[in-house]
Amino acid sequence: MPGLVDSHVHASQFPNNGLHLGTPLLEWLEKYTFPTERSFADVKVAEKVYPRVVDRMLRNGTTTASYFATAHLPATKVLAATTAAKGQRALVGKVNMLMNCPENYREESVEESLRETEEFISYTESLKSPLVQPIVTPRFAITCPEDHMRALGALASKHKCRVQSHLCESEPEKELVKKIFPDFPSYTYLYHAMGLLTDKTIMAHCVWLDDEEVRLLAEKRAGVSHCPNSNLNLLSGHCNVKKLLQHGVKVGLGTDCSAGYSSSVLDAMRRALHVSCSVGMEHSKHDVLTLPEAFHLATLGGAQVVSMDDCIGNFVVGKEFDAILVDDTMEDKIQRFLYNGDDRNMVEVYVAGRRVVAR
Numbered sequence: 001m002p003g004l005v006d007s008h009v010h011a012s013q014f015p016n017n018g019l020h021l022g023t024p025l026l027e028w029l030e031k032y033t034f035p036t037e038r039s040f041a042d043v044k045v046a047e048k049v050y051p052r053v054v055d056r057m058l059r060n061g062t063t064t065a066s067y068f069a070t071a072h073l074p075a076t077k078v079l080a081a082t083t084a085a086k087g088q089r090a091l092v093g094k095v096n097m098l099m100n101c102p103e104n105y106r107e108e109s110v111e112e113s114l115r116e117t118e119e120f121i122s123y124t125e126s127l128k129s130p131l132v133q134p135i136v137t138p139r140f141a142i143t144c145p146e147d148h149m150r151a152l153g154a155l156a157s158k159h160k161c162r163v164q165s166h167l168c169e170s171e172p173e174k175e176l177v178k179k180i181f182p183d184f185p186s187y188t189y190l191y192h193a194m195g196l197l198t199d200k201t202i203m204a205h206c207v208w209l210d211d212e213e214v215r216l217l218a219e220k221r222a223g224v225s226h227c228p229n230s231n232l233n234l235l236s237g238h239c240n241v242k243k244l245l246q247h248g249v250k251v252g253l254g255t256d257c258s259a260g261y262s263s264s265v266l267d268a269m270r271r272a273l274h275v276s277c278s279v280g281m282e283h284s285k286h287d288v289l290t291l292p293e294a295f296h297l298a299t300l301g302g303a304q305v306v307s308m309d310d311c312i313g314n315f316v317v318g319k320e321f322d323a324i325l326v327d328d329t330m331e332d333k334i335q336r337f338l339y340n341g342d343d344r345n346m347v348e349v350y351v352a353g354r355r356v357v358a359r
């Protein structure tokens with residue numbers, strides 16, 4: 001089968017996987033997530049954690065991932081170098097954040113944020129890996145003042161980089177954005193006005209979009225990373241993926257570790273199907289995602305969201321060979337792969353034709 005695409009995952013949050021579930025987003029960030037990410041100021045933490053993260057992702061069959069690292073440049077370089085060395089196709093983002101976050105975990109100024117992000121872009125180029133690319137990563141509007149977001153939009157445009165962020169994940173988050181940026185008609189429009197909404201943009205969550213925001217995402221060809229495991233754990237809400245697809249929005253899946261506790265895209269497929277059933281019940285309709293649609297989200301849909309559908313996502317002749325080989329002659333093996341995801345020795349995984357996980 002084609003390799004799995006994880007279009008939204010925080011590599012720096014893996015130490016928290018499975019912890020602090022059931023805490024709403026803004027409280028979860030402040031109490032648990034910012035302190036964990038802050039520990040990556042020590043590059044040794046990155047050197048210890050990131051190789052394990054990438055190994056785990058590859059064993060899960062994730063051949064392409066779009067990663068958030070942290071606000072620290074040296075640690076983010078370690079993540080980029082690790083994905084290159086281990087042969088995973090990856091977008092890697094140094095997180096940009098300046099306000100509404102702890103003083104001991106934020107960038108110094110807009111200028112410093114831009115300088116370090118540009119240095120990170122040069123660094124990924126210096127790796128000379130065809131697999132690893134930088135992605136401009138304003139954390140979300142709550143942590144980025146207007147001049148910061150505008151400058152990051154311009155930077156992405158200058159370097160022809162992709163952009164990733166969070167959008168309309170929870171109701172309190174959306175309300176807070178309205179309070180901080182009262183002059184903009186919507187959260188989605190705000191990103192658009194900052195130059196951050198293009199056909200190379202990945203917006204995670206998008207649970208609380210109004211109809212006009214759905215239309216704007218479709219018009220700009222920006223992609224949505226649907227993160228059902230995370231949306232349940234942080235009590236964020238149920239994203240109506242069927243509606244997004246019907247309106248022509250590109251949708252893929254994100255594990256969103258550690259708000260999502262599983263690093264398996266197969267798990268994200270299962271949760272997406274469950275959440276779609278819940279949405280179907282809430283709306284008294286039974287127009288729910290099908291298994292083939294969930295498979296699409298995990299593969300070609302994800303490839304569209306990370307703007308790589310010209311080279312990955314299926315086995316069309318001329319694309320790269322990113323693939324998972326599952327031994328389907330042994331029922332026990334395939335069951336264990338499907339249910340445990342990252343068990344060793346279940347599968348072989350290939351990226352760009354190179355075997356990166358052996359049985």
Ligand SMILES: Nc1nc2[nH]cnc2c(=O)[nH]1
Pocket residue numbers: 010025029033139140166169230256259
């Ligand atoms: N799920 C999730 N949402 C966010 N919004 C801003 N930062 C984060 C994060 O780290 N995880």
